[in-house]
Amino acid sequence: MSGRLFFILFYNQATHYIRIVLKYLYMIKAFVEGFKGAVTINKLNRNDFCWCGSQKKYKKCHLEMDEKLDRLEQEGIEVPYRDLIKTESQIEGIRKACRFSRSILDDLEGKIVPGLRTDTIDEWVHDFTISHGAYPASLNYRGYPRSVCTSINEVVCHGIPEARELQDGDIVNIDVTSILDGYYGDTSRMYLVGDPSPLARKLVEVARECLYLGIEQVKPFNRIGDIAYAIEQHANVHGFSVVRDYGGHGVGLQFHEEPFVHHYGERETGMVLMPNMVFTIEPMINAGSYKCRTLADGWTTLTADGSLSAQWEHTVRVTSDGVEILS
Ligand code: MF3
Numbered sequence: 001m002s003g004r005l006f007f008i009l010f011y012n013q014a015t016h017y018i019r020i021v022l023k024y025l026y027m028i029k030a031f032v033e034g035f036k037g038a039v040t041i042n043k044l045n046r047n048d049f050c051w052c053g054s055q056k057k058y059k060k061c062h063l064e065m066d067e068k069l070d071r072l073e074q075e076g077i078e079v080p081y082r083d084l085i086k087t088e089s090q091i092e093g094i095r096k097a098c099r100f101s102r103s104i105l106d107d108l109e110g111k112i113v114p115g116l117r118t119d120t121i122d123e124w125v126h127d128f129t130i131s132h133g134a135y136p137a138s139l140n141y142r143g144y145p146r147s148v149c150t151s152i153n154e155v156v157c158h159g160i161p162e163a164r165e166l167q168d169g170d171i172v173n174i175d176v177t178s179i180l181d182g183y184y185g186d187t188s189r190m191y192l193v194g195d196p197s198p199l200a201r202k203l204v205e206v207a208r209e210c211l212y213l214g215i216e217q218v219k220p221f222n223r224i225g226d227i228a229y230a231i232e233q234h235a236n237v238h239g240f241s242v243v244r245d246y247g248g249h250g251v252g253l254q255f256h257e258e259p260f261v262h263h264y265g266e267r268e269t270g271m272v273l274m275p276n277m278v279f280t281i282e283p284m285i286n287a288g289s290y291k292c293r294t295l296a297d298g299w300t301t302l303t304a305d306g307s308l309s310a311q312w313e314h315t316v317r318v319t320s321d322g323v324e325i326l327s
């Protein structure tokens with residue numbers, strides 16, 4: 001064999017093998033990139049720290065949940081953005097703010113009697129809040145002039161405390177939101193003044209049941225519409241209606257955050273719930289029509305037909321398998 005022929009054969013063999021090696025290198029590269037693409041969401045790698053601040057690796061924390069949410073989003077379902085998911089330390093702060101607001105409502109039990117003026121309630125709430133180093137979120141909120149909302153009888157919500165005295169038979173919602181260490185806690189409940197009518201008592205009771213039936217629907221991968229449906233069904237069974245102009249809301253770092261929480265509607269609609277979302281449920285239930293009107297003061301909202309209205313509110317957190325009532 002001449003030297004030249006040997007070189008040509010060698011050259012052919014060599015390029016043949018080099019091509020095979022290159023082919024496999026490209027396959028490995030494509031596989032690695034494909035794998036990376038499959039496990040990396042929003043540029044976060046499996047082994048990076050999770051975006052939620054847990055200090056755990058992404059693959060041991062929110063990766064699986066994110067993949068699930070991604071699939072839901074691709075199906076056209078509304079999913080929460082990451083900024084709606086509170087960190088553990090934020091939750092602890094919100095929990096303290098909620099407990100503080102709750103303690104104010106507890107304190108008012110037994111004190112809401114005929115002859116009491118609602119601006120006296122406002123004074124108590126204001127002074128108690130300030131003296132404990134907290135701040136009333138309502139005060140000057142978008143121009144709201146007081147530290148608490150007091151909504152009597154046909155007032156649906158945002159009743160402004162005033163010199164008017166409570167009458168025997170009134171039902172009144174007291175709605176307190178406190179800011180403690182920068183965190184917001186929002187809660188309200190109904191108080192019976194003296195001896196309200198059977199209808200008023202029933203409305204108050206059904207509205208409370210609506211709140212708790214709504215809360216029962218809170219768990220990961222349920223939807224806002226599941227809460228809404230449970231509330232509306234219960235109200236309707238008793239011949240009452242659900243206010244549509246107002247709803248619950250995300251809360252914690254701000255007074256009113258996303259999402260808007262409808263209290264009427266269909267199951268399996270609206271935003272998907274995810275652990276550590278924090279929001280309020282606060283159904284307003286009317287004895288007559290759900291329609292409302294707002295006075296010229298820009299706040300006081302009444303039933304359009306003058307019928308009675310009742311409301312209860314809690315701030316809740318979605319847990320890994322259900323719900324925590326923070327307030
Ligand atoms: N606390 C109410 C709510 O549940 C909001 C009151 S806003 C105010 O969302 F300005 F009227 F206080």
Ligand code: CO
Binds near residue numbers: 248249280282
């Ligand atoms: Co609220």
Ligand code: CO
Binds near residue numbers: 177313
């Ligand atoms: Co409130």
